[in-house]
Amino acid sequence: MAKKKFNKSKSGIPLEMEEKILAMNPTDLAVETTFERNAIETLKNEQKSDDKISEISDKIKDLKERKKTEEAERDQSLKVKLAQEALDKAKEDETTDEQIKIENQIVEEKENLKAVRSSIADDIRDRSKLLKFMQKTLRRHIESGALKRKK
Numbered sequence: 001m002a003k004k005k006f007n008k009s010k011s012g013i014p015l016e017m018e019e020k021i022l023a024m025n026p027t028d029l030a031v032e033t034t035f036e037r038n039a040i041e042t043l044k045n046e047q048k049s050d051d052k053i054s055e056i057s058d059k060i061k062d063l064k065e066r067k068k069t070e071e072a073e074r075d076q077s078l079k080v081k082l083a084q085e086a087l088d089k090a091k092e093d094e095t096t097d098e099q100i101k102i103e104n105q106i107v108e109e110k111e112n113l114k115a116v117r118s119s120i121a122d123d124i125r126d127r128s129k130l131l132k133f134m135q136k137t138l139r140r141h142i143e144s145g146a147l148k149r150k151k
Contacts, residue, residue: 026147
């Protein structure tokens with residue numbers, strides 16, 4: 001996959017996007033800025049109420065509780081308390097296939113959750129950079145008098 005070419009400015013957005021924004025007339029830029037701001041706000045709200053994120057989080061909690069229950073049942077069967085090293089060794093020896101399976105599921109679900117959150121965070125970050133540059137350009141248009149309020 002080819003990498004996007006970025007300019008050396010501090011805006012953090014691709015050069016072609018920056019040029020496109022600079023070429024916009026002030027009214028179109030104001031409209032696009034509003035759309036980007038609303039898109040970022042919508043993404044943030046969706047992330048808070050995303051069923052997939054809450055479903056994965058709930059699944060992780062359930063799996064952790066199942067693992068804890070399995071460990072508690074195993075720990076109750078141990079009658080002799082060993083030194084910490086011996087206890088760790090005994091736990092390792094006593095670990096069942098079900099516990100290993102649950103642990104693997106927890107790891108997998110954590111990775112899924114991380115991927116979903118990362119994707120949304122990347123989108124928000126990219127859109128925020130774009131919005132910041134658009135607002136900066138729009139501010140310059142207002143200061144120069146190129147964009148005025150309609151009366």
